[in-house]
Every structure is written in C-alpha cells, then in structure tokens.
Amino acid sequence: MNTGRIAITGMGAICALGNDVDALTKSLVEGTRGIKPLEHLDLGFPELHFGEVALSNAELVQELKALLGEEFALPLSRTALLALFAALSATREALDENNTVVISASTVGGMDLSERLFADWKAGEMTQARYAAEHPVGSHTSFVADAIGCKAMHTTISTACSSSANAMILGAQLLRTGRAKRVLAGGSDALCKFTIEGFKALSAMDTTGVTKPFSNERNGMNLGEAAAYLVMEREADALEAGRKPLAFFAGGANRNDAHHQTATSPEGNGPYLAMRDALEIAGLKPDEVDHINAHGTGTDNNDITELAAMERLFRKVPQYTTTKALTGHTLAAAGALEAVISIICMREGIVPVGHATSAAITGHTAMPVAQTIRRPLRNVLSNSFGFGGNDTAIILMGS
Amino acid sequence: MQRGSSFASMEAMRILSTTIYRNGRFSVDGKELARSAGDLDHDLTKAWTAMEVELPRFVRMDRSSKLVSIAAAPFFAADGALSKYPKDRIGMVIMGTHGSMDTDQRYLDQLEAENHASPGLFVYTLPNIAMGELSIQHGLHGSGLCLLSDAPDIPQLHDACDILLHDHDMEAVICGWSNIFAGSAEATFMVVTAGKEGNWDNDELERIFNEHG
Amino acid sequence: MSTDSITTLRQDLKAQIISHLNLEGRTVESIADDMPLFDEGLGLDSIDVLELIVLMDKHYGVRIADPKQGREVFQSVATMADHIQANR
Numbered sequence: 001m002n003t004g005r006i007a008i009t010g011m012g013a014i015c016a017l018g019n020d021v022d023a024l025t026k027s028l029v030e031g032t033r034g035i036k037p038l039e040h041l042d043l044g045f046p047e048l049h050f051g052e053v054a055l056s057n058a059e060l061v062q063e064l065k066a067l068l069g070e071e072f073a074l075p076l077s078r079t080a081l082l083a084l085f086a087a088l089s090a091t092r093e094a095l096d097e098n099n100t101v102v103i104s105a106s107t108v109g110g111m112d113l114s115e116r117l118f119a120d121w122k123a124g125e126m127t128q129a130r131y132a133a134e135h136p137v138g139s140h141t142s143f144v145a146d147a148i149g150c151k152a153m154h155t156t157i158s159t160a161c162s163s164s165a166n167a168m169i170l171g172a173q174l175l176r177t178g179r180a181k182r183v184l185a186g187g188s189d190a191l192c193k194f195t196i197e198g199f200k201a202l203s204a205m206d207t208t209g210v211t212k213p214f215s216n217e218r219n220g221m222n223l224g225e226a227a228a229y230l231v232m233e234r235e236a237d238a239l240e241a242g243r244k245p246l247a248f249f250a251g252g253a254n255r256n257d258a259h260h261q262t263a264t265s266p267e268g269n270g271p272y273l274a275m276r277d278a279l280e281i282a283g284l285k286p287d288e289v290d291h292i293n294a295h296g297t298g299t300d301n302n303d304i305t306e307l308a309a310m311e312r313l314f315r316k317v318p319q320y321t322t323t324k325a326l327t328g329h330t331l332a333a334a335g336a337l338e339a340v341i342s343i344i345c346m347r348e349g350i351v352p353v354g355h356a357t358s359a360a361i362t363g364h365t366a367m368p369v370a371q372t373i374r375r376p377l378r379n380v381l382s383n384s385f386g387f388g389g390n391d392t393a394i395i396l397m398g399s
Numbered sequence: 400m401q402r403g404s405s406f407a408s409m410e411a412m413r414i415l416s417t418t419i420y421r422n423g424r425f426s427v428d429g430k431e432l433a434r435s436a437g438d439l440d441h442d443l444t445k446a447w448t449a450m451e452v453e454l455p456r457f458v459r460m461d462r463s464s465k466l467v468s469i470a471a472a473p474f475f476a477a478d479g480a481l482s483k484y485p486k487d488r489i490g491m492v493i494m495g496t497h498g499s500m501d502t503d504q505r506y507l508d509q510l511e512a513e514n515h516a517s518p519g520l521f522v523y524t525l526p527n528i529a530m531g532e533l534s535i536q537h538g539l540h541g542s543g544l545c546l547l548s549d550a551p552d553i554p555q556l557h558d559a560c561d562i563l564l565h566d567h568d569m570e571a572v573i574c575g576w577s578n579i580f581a582g583s584a585e586a587t588f589m590v591v592t593a594g595k596e597g598n599w600d601n602d603e604l605e606r607i608f609n610e611h612g
Numbered sequence: 613m614s615t616d617s618i619t620t621l622r623q624d625l626k627a628q629i630i631s632h633l634n635l636e637g638r639t640v641e642s643i644a645d646d647m648p649l650f651d652e653g654l655g656l657d658s659i660d661v662l663e664l665i666v667l668m669d670k671h672y673g674v675r676i677a678d679p680k681q682g683r684e685v686f687q688s689v690a691t692m693a694d695h696i697q698a699n700r
Contacts (some may be wrong), residue, residue, distance in 0.1 A: 136545035155552075173566050198506070258539055261532070515666060
C-alpha cells in the first residue's frame with residue numbers, strides 16, 4: 001500500500017543564528033555568523049569560540065513561563081529548556097495530542113545541570129537530589145511531551161551526532177507503516193563543561209577561532225548548542241486538514257562505518273553507504289542532487305573522509321556547504337537543525353557559505369561554496385555522522 | 400521506485416536465538432555458559448572468557464561495551480544465529496535506561512580529581528558507542544538504533560525490528576536490552592529475522608526481558 | 613644520562629603505559645624497548661596517542677602541541693624515552 005509522501009508541516013529551532021525560524025532565516029539570508037566566545041554561559045574556556053544560543057537560562061525560563069503558564073513545572077536543565085522552546089515553536093497550531101508521537105534526541109541530556117550539582121552530590125549533600133531525575137537523556141523528551149499535551153508514544157534516540165537525523169528517519173517509518181498519525185521529531189543539546197572538556201581532550205576543537213571546514217587550514221570544530229523540531233505527517237492527512245507542506249522528507253539511511261569509534265575510514269565507507277542508500281530510498285539519482293548540507297565539522301578526519309565519500313558517489317560533486325561554520329556543531333540537534341536550515345534554503349533559494357576556502361583539500365578537487373549563492377533548490381542531501389561509526393544521510397525535497 | 404512504501408507489518412518476525420546476562424549468569428537459549436558472583440568487572444571478564452573469543456581490545460572497553468560484546472558473542476560463533484547473514488544486512492536496536500551513565504560517572508570523577516579529561520573515557524560517554532564496538536568487531540555496516548526507555552518496551556522493540564527488517568532492508572536484527580547502573584548489569588539480546596512462521600510473542604517477551612531472577 | 617637511569621625511565625614508562633591505558637594482562641617484561649606501540653605491536657590507536665600526550669605532560673612535564681607529532685614520538689618506548697630526555 002502506497003502511503004504517499006511524508007510532509008513536514010511545522011518546524012521550530014533555536015540556535016546561535018536565532019531564537020526562532022524567522023530569526024534563523026534572516027541570519028542565513030544576510031550571511032550572519034554565529035560563532036564567538038561565550039557570553040551567557042559561565043563555563044570558562046575564554047580562548048575558545050562557540051555557537052552559543054543568545055539567551056541565558058533565566059531568560060529561557062521567562063519566555064517559557066509566558067508560553068506555558070506559571071503552573072507548568074519547568075526543568076532546570078538547559079537541554080530541556082531549549083527543547084521546550086523549539087518544540088513549542090514547531091507546534092504553534094493545535095496538535096492532535098492523542099496521535100502525535102514525540103521522538104527526540106540528545107547526547108547531553110541533563111548533564112549540564114548534573115555537572116553543576118556533582119560536587120555537592122559527591123560530598124553527600126543531596127539537597128538538590130531531585131534534579132538527578134533530569135539527568136537521563138530521555139527526561140527532556142518527557143517535558144516536551146507534557147508541554148505539548150502528547151498522550152501518544154514518546155521515545156528518545158541517542159546515537160551521538162546523527163541522533164536527530166535518525167529521529168526523523170524513525171518518524172518517517174512510523175508514519176509510512178501507519179503506526180503514527182503525526183510525529184514531532186528533533187533533538188536538543190546544550191553546551192556544558194563535560195562535552196567541551198571531552199572534545200578538547202580529543203584535540204578536536206579549533207584553537208584558532210572559527211572553524212575552517214574542507215580546507216587545508218582546518219584545525220578542528222567549534223561546539224554549538226541548539227534545539228530543533230519538525231512536525232511530520234503523511235501528505236494526504238496534511239492536505240485533508242488544510243495544512244500546507246513546508247517540504248517533504250524523501251528518505252534517509254543509517255549505516256555503520258565499522259572502522260573506529262571516533263575516526264571515519266579513509267574511504268568514507270559509512271558516509272558513502274548512508275548517502276548512496278538514502279538516495280536510492282528517495283528515488284533520486286546522484287546527478288539530481290542540487291545541494292549537500294555536509295556534516296563538515298572542520299576536523300582533520302571528518303572533512304577529508306566525507307569528501308572522499310562524496311567523490312566516490314558523485315561523478316560531479318554537487319554544491320555543498322557546512323553550516324556548522326555558522327552555528328557550531330550542535331551534536332544531537334545537528335540533524336534536525338540542519339534539516340530546518342535546508343528547508344529554509346529551499347524556501348529562500350539560497351546556498352549559504354560556511355567557510356570560504358581558496359583551495360580544495362590537497363589531493364581532492366571539490367570545494368564548498370565560496371559565497372552565498374542564490375538559486376532555486378529542488379532538494380538537499382544532509383549528512384550527520386556520529387561517533388561509534390553511526391552515519392546518517394537524509395534527503396529533504398521542496399514543496 | 401521508492402522502497403519501504405508499503406505497510407511493513409505484513410510478515411511475521413521470528414526470534415532465532417536469545418542470550419541473557421543477569422546477576423553474573425550468562426546463558427544462550429536457556430543453556431548456561433558462565434556463572435560468577437564477584438564484582439561486576441570480575442563477572443564480565445568471566446563471561447567473556449567463556450566465549451573464547453580472541454580480542455585484545457576487550458580489556459580496553461568500558462563496561463557497557465563489554466556487556467554488549469558478551470551478549471552478542473554467541474550469535475557470531477561459527478554455528479551462531481548470525482553466522483550465515485551478510486555483514487551489511489545485520490541491523491541493531493539496543494535499548495536501555497541509563498545509557499552511558501556508568502562511564503559518564505568515571506569520566507566526571509577523573510575530570511574532578513585530575514583536572515583534565517581522559518579522551519579514552521570521553522569516547523565511551525555515549526549510549527551508542529557499544530553498538531560501534533560491536534560493528535567494528537564484526538565488520539557490520541548495517542543500520543543501528545539506540546533507544547532510551549525507563550524499562551524494556553517490547554512493543555517499541557517490535558516496531559523498531561519490524562522497521563529495520565522491512566524498510567531498512569536488514570536481513571537480521573540484533574535486538575537487545577542492555578543496562579548498567581550502580582555496579583550491576585543486565586542484558587537480554589535476541590536475533591530477529593522476518594519470516595512466514597513468526598514466534599514473536601509480546602507477553603512472553605515481557606516476561607523474559609523483565610525477569611530479575 | 614646514565615644507562616641505569618635510561619633503563620629506569622623506560623621501565624617506568626612501560627608501567628605507566630600499562631596502567632594509564634588499562635592494558636590488563638600486560639606485563640612490563642612483555643613490552644620490548646623498541647616494540648612498535650601502534651598497529652602490530654601493542655595495538656594502540658589514535659585515541660591512545662592523546663592519552664599518552666597527557667601522560668607525558670602530567671608525569672614528565674613534556675608537552676606535545678600537535679597530535680600529529682605524537683605518532684613519531686610514540687613509536688616505541690625507546691623513542692618516548694629519548695623524547696623525554698631531550699625535552700625535560
């Protein structure tokens with residue numbers, strides 16, 4: 001039974017480029033860059049640059065109280081606060097709570113809160129022990145489900161940087177197989193010491209300022225934070241309810257690189273398989289791809305292996321860019337955030353520049369776009385590759 | 400042609416083999432392979448030794464990866480349930496409550512105590528890293544899903560396996576519950592395939608996955 | 613530096629590598645001075661390089677700024693000891 005296309009009928013996002021989709025759109029169109037030293041979060045690291053959301057936790061709480069009312073028990077974790085903010089924005093119109101499934105993703109979960117309370121907990125001072133309930137990665141999903149009045153299934157995916165892309169794939173599958181009528185899919189990750197120290201220890205951070213992906217000068221990534229959610233439903237249901245699709249989720253694939261926990265194989269096997277199979281599922285040939293939103297973290301290993309995979313799959317590599325040079329690497333939220341960005345790009349007819357390089361990585365030919373290009377886009381292939389070799393590619397199509 | 404455009408629940412699902420690790424006891428399809436009653440690290444080592452697999456990397460893994468490696472090991476034996484399936488058609492869905500919390504704690508302890516982060520520990524502070532270890536060990540390129548849940552959610556596992564088998568083109572799925580918390584570990588793993596003679600029984604599986612004996 | 617202290621340094625390094633990298637079951641005796649630490653020898657990988665960089669800094673005050681330089685320095689216990697002596 002053919003269930004038709006999977007439509008995206010709502011989206012919400014908060015990141016370094018803006019607190020909602022309108023602000024994000026404006027930033028992308030105007031070429032605003034969101035990476036700088038921390039201004040709101042008191043985490044230290046003055047020498048590093050980040051894609052920080054321009055709201056403090058107190059400000060997020062204020063905004064959410066206005067939206068949800070005083071009686072709603074808000075979480076303390078920034079991951080959960082960001083998630084609520086973006087999810088409410090995505091579901092502005094009334095949702096069918098009984099039939100909306102929530103699939104969220106995170107790697108940080110409540111760690112931003114736990115690390116602040118950790119010292120007390122270890123010293124045996126358990127006065128704030130109840131906040132330990134916010135620690136598990138899945139707890140933020142419960143807050144989102146409660147806030148939007150969801151009574152259907154909600155679940156959490158955690159597969160590192162491919163998490164929210166996987167959430168969208170699972171959402172599409174549940175819709176296609178009739179197990180859900182509507183899905184809210186996305187993810188959230190907040191900046192915290194735990195993560196920053198970890199990536200520093202892996203020598204993965206850019207120490208020169210802003211990341212320079214896909215160039216010979218690349219030195220590492222900038223971490224970012226964000227939350228992004230998309231409402232997905234079968235096209236026929238959307239049209240029947242008078243909801244116009246913003247875009248379509250044409251398909252996605254997840255494949256394992258099976259090489260190393262943090263480094264991709266030199267031939268880019270996982271990325272290649274994910275992109276190849278995503279295209280096949282979407283019914284697209286490689287030369288029909290208009291634009292690639294690359295994973296492009298700016299690390300030594302990712303960019304060269306992602307490029308190798310693209311050059312294997314495409315006779316002529318399509319235009320590609322990495323928006324991580326604008327928002328930072330938002331970890332579990334990246335898949336969903338970059339899906340939102342891809343939809344904005346199709347809507348506005350732009351391919352934003354990430355980092356303009358004058359030369360391709362030595363030994364390769366394809367370069368990312370060097371300046372913002374205005375052109376109609378029919379589709380975008382978006383990559384999200386996670387630690388543990390968990391590689392995902394999804395395809396968005398214009399409406 | 401678009402794959403996966405039909406309702407997926409037409410075919411039944413068949414469980415080929417089940418392994419259970421609980422309270423230091425490891426068994427496959429009801430047959431005990433190892434039993435130990437020391438601390439968790441000791442017990443995991445005992446169970447792994449019983450697998451007789453040569454893998455220098457095992458001792459370097461975190462507990463979560465060790466548990467998953469043990470739970471899946473019998474499936475990859477010469478006559479194991481997965482021995483005849485192509486490596487790029489074996490999918491995974493692993494579910495647990497605490498994710499990488501055991502390692503998160505060690506990482507934070509070290510960070511506090513020594514004021515620098517251990518890159519080796521940090522790598523393991525993700526729930527899906529155990530799936531990565533399994534993929535590297537056996538060269539598996541299939542599709543993998545890592546889900547978080549307060550308790551084994553059998554209907555969700557059913558749906559996830561169904562989707563992997565019918566929409567993601569996997570021929571077999573390693574479907575498991577794996578959880579480590581406060582020095583104790585439990586895992587229930589299955590090999591699931593599609594087929595005309597299904598034997599997936601939600602009630603039976605609720606019992607198997609939630610047994611604490 | 614005397615031969616004795618070179619030997620001690622190398623033995624210390626071996627013990628530290630075993631404990632720092634959690635190489636259960638490995639003994640100091642089983643690591644030859646010029647045994648390759650990566651690939652066929654001890655089987656260490658790129659993340660282990662980063663751990664060894666931390667070890668060098670913490671125990672010997674020798675900093676390695678660029679991880680790429682690490683591969684050369686950490687080829688064997690002998691090259692590690694040489695680097696420490698040259699830079700301490």
